[in-house]
Amino acid sequence: MSKSTPKPRRNPVETRERLVGAAVRLMLRQGYAATSVDDICAEAGVTKGSFFHHFESKETLGRAAVEWWGAFGTALYAEAWKDEGLDPLDQIRRFFGIMIGFTEREDEVCTCMVGMMSQELSQTHPAIREECARQLDLWTSNCANMLAAAKARHAPEADFDPEAVAWYLNSLWQGSMLVGKTENRPDIIRSNLRLALAWVEGLLTQTRNPKSEIRNPKSEPET
Template sequence: MSKAQVTREHIIQQAAVVFNQQGYAGTSMSDIMQATGLKKGGIYNHFKSKDDLAVAAFDFSVGLVQTHYTEALRGQRHAIVRLRTMVAAFCSLMANPPTVKGGCPILNTAIESDDTHPTLRRQARQAMDNWQRLLAKIITLGIKHQQVDASTDPEAVATVIISTLEGGLMMTQLYGAPDHLRHAQQHLLDYIETLKI
C-alpha cells in the first residue's frame, strides 16, 4: 500500500469514529483535523469535500459490521442457529465495538440524514437493505431445508429482528443502561425459537 493510500485509510478510520459519535452535522473539519492529526489541506488532498469523506467513513463503518457478521456466521448451517448468531453478533458488536464507537452506524446515519443529506441516506438505505436481505435469505433457506416453519414470512421476521435490535440499542444509548439491549436480545432469542418446525 502506498503512503497516500495509508494516509487515506487513516483519515477514513479516524473520521468514521468522529462521524459516528457526533453525526455529520455535528462534525466540523476541525474535529477531523484533530482526530487525524492532519491539516485541512492534507485531508482535502484525499477527499473532495466533507460529504465525500462522510460517505467513505460510513462505508468503512458498515464494512466493519458486515465483517463481524460474516465471521460470526462462519460454520453455522442451521437457520435458527444463524438467526440467533446474528442477534448475538449485533449485541456483542454494539457492547464492545472493535473500532467505531457510538452505536450502529446505519441507525445513526439513517436518523441524521433523513432529509438533510440524500447521499448518506441512500448509503444507509442500501446498508439496511443488505441486512434485511441477509436475514430474509437465512429464513428462506431455513424454510427450504425444513428448519423454519413454512408459514413464516421472511421479510416480516427480518423487520422484527432489525427493529427490535435497533430500538433496544437506541434505548440503551439514550439511558446509558445496557438492560434495554439485553431485554431486546432475550425477546428475539425467544421469538426465534417460535419459528422452528
C-alpha cells in the same frame, strides 16, 4: 526482507484510512454536523490540504464513513455464516450472539453509524441516506436468507415472510441501540434481543399456525 515498506512519508492509502477512521470515531460520538473538518484533520493528524485532496467535500467523507462502518459490520457478522454446513437456525443463534456481544464491549457505547447518520441526515443529504439504505438492505437480505433457509429446513409450513421478519429484526436492533444509548442501559438491548430470538425460534417450531386472526400483511412499497 529489505523491502518491507520502510515508512514512506507519503502514504495516500493510509492517509485516507486515517481520515475515514477519525471521521467514524468523531461522528459516532458527536454526530455529523457537530464534527468539523478541522476536528477530523486534527484527529487524523493530517492537514486540510490533504483532506480536500482525498475527499471532495465533507459529505463525501461522510459517505465513506458509512461505507466503512458497513464493511466493519459485515466482517463482524461473517462469523455467523462462515461454516457452510451449519444449520441455519444455529446461524441465526450466532447472529444474535454477535449482536449481544456488541453490547458487551467495555467503555464503548453500543451505537450504529448507519442509524446515527441516517437519523440526522436522511432528509437533507440524499446521497448519505442512500448509502445508509444500502447498508440496511445488505443486513436485511443476509438476515432474510438465513430465515428462509431455516424455514425451509425446520418449518416449511410456517406462516411468515422471511423478508418482513428480517426488516422487523433490523428495526428492533436499530431501535434497541437507540433506546439503550438514551437510557444508558445496554441491558435493555440484550433483553430485547433475547425476546426476539425466542420469537423467531417460536416461528420456526410452528408446524401450522394455530389461530391467527391477524395475518401477515402484504407489503406495499411506495415510490
